[in-house]
Amino acid sequence: MAVAAAKLKSVGAARSPLLGFAMFTPAVLYILLLIGAPFCLAIFYAFSDARIGAPIDWAHFWRHFVGLENFRSILQSPSFRSALKNSIIFTVAAQIIVMVCANILSIALEKPFRGRGLVRFLILLPWVAPVSLGTIGWKWILDSIYSVITWVLVWLGFVNKFSPPMWLGQEGLAITSVILVHCWRLIPFSTVILLAGRSAIPKEIPEAAAIDGAGFWRTTFQINLPIMTPILGVAVLFGTIFTFTDLAVVNLLTNGGPYDSTQTLPNLAFTQGIQGSDLAAGAAISVFLVPVLVAIAYLMLRVAHRAEVV
């Protein structure tokens, strides 16, 4: 045994570093080239006067440097302020709704019952389907003329058929619609994460609590939820990232309209940077995502360490 261990050690010591290096270098190179380099480039663009069609002269790249000019101009634009505000509102509101709904759903789905597979499949659909597909479906459902929701409201006599609510054309309604579509997409994801967290709770603790006379509410709020805090944190942080950096939902549903009332940072960066050819402004806008993401990354690492996902 000792000989075997010694042999193993020598083999491991002799081969491991080189082989290990060879094994992860390609991935690291790819990541550096396609994430690291663009990341630096994005930050450079944010301080430059880059435009599509006016290529940067890399031999004299310092001539393109314009300091904080881009940041000054975007901070003055009302679109940007509305985008920053909306990004935060959408993220926070969606997370609150998602957490409440996902908790209720995960409690209901916890114990096995007949037909659970089917129910799970139906509930998971919004997360499994591509974002753009689901959003296009919603765009039709929230249409100003052919909306199903309007039809039901007209049928019940709440709404006049000839002045239907413009789900995506009125400020308040458009904001609500975007938040609800985000929730619709994230609830399945959070439910799955919370179900995993729930199944990891040792059975003895709720049982002991039940013997001690704790009812459903006390078990939920004073035992299960505190035990699940790390996994709840993971769900919230992932949900925050998905909502905060999401481009597809807003771009397809409202494209920021009406009058920038549903504009978000990613969509503004896309419309100005790519469609409006102003690379520098687009980069400057997207750089505003960084502080939030650094904060999330920090929290994520702390929570993840406790939940042991890294």
Add this chain to the structure above:
Amino acid sequence: MATAALAPRVKKPAGLKVLSALIGLAALWLLAQTLLHHVGGLPGVFSLLAVLVMGLLAFGLWKLHNGSRVFLFFLFVCDVIGCLLALFLYALRTSHYRLAVALVIQMAISATLVWFLQSAAVKRAFAGRNPWPTTVKMLVLTVFTVLLAFPFYWMVIATFKQNIDLYGMDNNPFIFNLPPTLDNLRLLFNQTRFLTWLANTAIVGGIVVAITLLLAVPAAYALARLTGRWGERLGIGIFLTYLVPPTLLFIPLSRVVATLGLQDTIWSLVLVYPSITVPFSIWLLMGFFKSIPRELEDAAMVDGLTRFGAFI
């Protein structure tokens, strides 16, 4: 459970017998109606299904199956809620008083049955089990499933609808008002380049998966096993790159793609997608490799395999 089995057989409450007999009779009546009037097509299928459900419910209730009782309870609770909603949202608001009276009567009947099904006598017959928790759970699941899956139902049904049906403002949007059609699918396959798009998606998907696996599997294995402390730091670094938003990257990446001359080709997608999938896969696979016991590999290596052989 043991006490329930040992307890003397509880007498079946008379109300239960009456209820199950009534449901059974109603099932028979509906069956006779369907057959005598030659109801065909979808309505026929639905009424036969209803007959089946009612028959099973009657039988289950007679045999004291708790499942049937809970399901029946759930149906009656749904009915009460539905009646309440219809009463306040529609009948009273539009001053439709005859309908309101009918709703109140129906609600009263359902509420009485709900009360009866959870009363002490019936509870005793079903080993003291309370139907409320399961019913609430079923209600929650029904509501959420309908809300979450509705857009997909909507997409599927709209696919097969005729255009006139979709554009008719007075048509009920939840059902087929005109017979379903395959016109939309025909348009998709014959008059658009849908098959090309499908092929593109498949090609991009396939190559991206291949690249991702090729890069991520060895890297994840190396990070999980070989490099100790450095591995942990690198792992955290890779996890952090997963958090870098695509939004931040797409502006410079669009320039990179343009410089490489790949714009407007599917190869740009093949190049860019792995930058999202690789960090994620490494992170996912790392956890997976960590969960394989190290001893298994050690044993294999003692038996003469190299580290690479053990990995494969």
